[in-house]
Each structure stands twice: as C-alpha cells, then as structure tokens.
Amino acid sequence: MKQEAGNTVVLTPIGVIQSTLRTCPEAPKQGSEGAPDAWLEVAPAVARGLHGITAGDEIIVITWLHRARRDVLEVHPRGDKRLPLTGVFATRSPDRPNPLGLHRVRVVEIAGNRLKVGPIEAIDGTPVVDVKPVLPGGTDS
Amino acid sequence: MKQEAGNTVVLTPIGVIQSTLRTCPEAPKQGSEGAPDAWLEVAPAVARGLHGITAGDEIIVITWLHRARRDVLEVHPRGDKRLPLTGVFATRSPDRPNPLGLHRVRVVEIAGNRLKVGPIEAIDGTPVVDVKPVLPGGTDS
Numbered sequence: 001m002k003q004e005a006g007n008t009v010v011l012t013p014i015g016v017i018q019s020t021l022r023t024c025p026e027a028p029k030q031g032s033e034g035a036p037d038a039w040l041e042v043a044p045a046v047a048r049g050l051h052g053i054t055a056g057d058e059i060i061v062i063t064w065l066h067r068a069r070r071d072v073l074e075v076h077p078r079g080d081k082r083l084p085l086t087g088v089f090a091t092r093s094p095d096r097p098n099p100l101g102l103h104r105v106r107v108v109e110i111a112g113n114r115l116k117v118g119p120i121e122a123i124d125g126t127p128v129v130d131v132k133p134v135l136p137g138g139t140d141s
Numbered sequence: 142m143k144q145e146a147g148n149t150v151v152l153t154p155i156g157v158i159q160s161t162l163r164t165c166p167e168a169p170k171q172g173s174e175g176a177p178d179a180w181l182e183v184a185p186a187v188a189r190g191l192h193g194i195t196a197g198d199e200i201i202v203i204t205w206l207h208r209a210r211r212d213v214l215e216v217h218p219r220g221d222k223r224l225p226l227t228g229v230f231a232t233r234s235p236d237r238p239n240p241l242g243l244h245r246v247r248v249v250e251i252a253g254n255r256l257k258v259g260p261i262e263a264i265d266g267t268p269v270v271d272v273k274p275v276l277p278g279g280t281d282s
Binding site for chain 2: 007008009010011012013014030042046048049050051052053057059060062064073074085086087088089090091092096097098100102127129130131132133135
C-alpha cells in the first residue's frame with residue numbers, strides 16, 4: 001500500500017439537495033424506483049462551474065450520504081435478510097466506508113444556481129460533492 | 142443553502158491504484174482511450190467489503206484525483222483552446238472543486254485484497270475512495 005492511501009481527503013460540498021423526501025425510510029433505493037425530482041442548490045462560490053449545463057442534459061450527481069453508517073463492510077443486499085451477506089463494495093448499500101452516492105439524473109430546469117434534477121432518491125439536506133456530464137455512450141460510469 | 146452544505150466531509154481512501162502510468166501527461170483522458178489495466182490494492186482493514194465481487198464483473202471505481210487543481214471552475218474541454226470555456230461541472234476535467242474520478246472498469250483478476258481492473262486511466266498512486274457494482278442496465282450512473 002502506497003503512502004497516498006493512508007492520507008485523508010477533505011471535500012467541501014458544492015451544494016445541497018432540496019427534496020420532498022425528508023427521511024431515509026421514505027426514499028426508494030434507486031432513483032428509478034419512484035423517486036421524485038429535487039432541487040440541487042449550488043453554492044454561489046462555485047456556481048460558475050455550472051456554465052454549459054442545459055435543461056435536458058443527463059448528469060451524474062455525486063452526493064455524500066450523510067446519514068449512512070461508515071463502519072459496515074457486509075450487508076444483506078437491499079436489506080433482504082434472505083440474501084447472503086455481501087461485501088458493501090459489491091452492493092449499492094449507502095452504508096460503506098466512504099458513503100458516496102451516484103445518481104444519474106436528467107436536468108429538468110435551471111434557475112440561476114439551482115438545477116431541478118431527477119428522479120433522485122437522495123433526501124432533503126444531502127450534501128452534493130460533484131456533478132459530471134454523462135459521457136456520450138454513457139459507458140464510463 | 143442548508144447548513145449541511147457548509148460542513149466538510151473527510152474520506153479515508155480504501156485503496157490505491159498501482160499502474161504502469163506514472164505521470165498525468167502519459168494518461169489518456171478516458172479509460173476507453175487506450176488506458177492499461179491496473180491493480181487496485183484494497184486496504185486490509187476494509188478488504189472484507191470486496192466479498193461478492195468476481196472476475197468478469199463490471200464495477201465503478203471512484204478515485205481521488207490527487208494531482209488535480211481544486212481552484213478551477215472553467216476549462217477548455219479536453220484542453221482544446223479552440224473550444225469555448227465551459228464550467229467544470231459540464232466537463233470531465235480532473236480539475237474541479239472536489240476532484241473525484243469515476244471509472245467504469247471490468248474486473249480482470251482477483252488476488253486476495255487486490256483487483257486487476259481496466260482499462261483505467263488513473264495514474265500510479267491514485268487513492269481509491271469507493272467501489273460500486275454497475276447496476277443491471279447500467280442506467281444509474
């Protein structure tokens with residue numbers, strides 16, 4: 001293991017999700033499973049980074065799942081105890097050492113430094129740490 | 142902006158990339174552009190989280206692009222000065238406020254806590270912060 005892997009990494013959220021989903025039990029496990037659209041409010045200090053995003057674009061929103069547990073290494077997939085315990089890196093469990101969420105969503109509307117995106121299962125108040133375009137073909141992520 | 146967005150987030154890398162790519166100028170911009178396979182060495186403390194990943198799986202590796210600049214909000218896409226300045230959130234530039242890299246790769250081989258994955262454009266020593274499976278259909282990210 002190289003020394004870099006021992007260092008910690010500090011992220012400053014670039015924005016926050018404003019959603020009608022208020023609690024984790026309300027949230028579907030994936031955006032495609034009935035999640036609503038939500039607003040992504042981007043911090044004014046980095047809003048210039050949105051330049052070039054237009055309504056209709058598909059983007060990948062990377063969130064910090066702030067309610068997740070970081071001390072979990074194995075889970076029953078989808079919380080179904082009939083399924084065998086599986087390593088978190090082989091699942092999309094929010095509980096994992098670095099609880100980052102990946103959400104491929106469509107931009108529905110843009111209002112200044114706010115993007116309406118969806119469908120997205122992240123709950124209200126979820127910090128956003130990055131936004132990226134889906135690459136042509138969408139095969140990279 | 143909710144208060145959560147002002148807080149910082151601390152990630153502890155779960156592993157590191159071991160690659161024949163030693164410097165950024167050597168690295169293609171995307172894995173699909175001629176990148177090699179590389180080893181992802183996972184820290185022993187979290188290696189149990191790999192349980193269930195098998196050779197042949199497609200996974201998403203999230204890296205910390207430790208050589209990137211964090212003070213850049215607009216770039217010429219692909220470094221091509223003929224293209225207009227564009228917000229970093231509308232590009233895959235490594236330079237961005239939180240330089241996270243997304244790499245959709247195939248698991249070629251597994252040896253204990255090491256996964257051979259590729260093709261991947263991350264350079265040697267790049268910290269890895271998360272690994273996720275590609276969802277069926279691959280439409281989520």
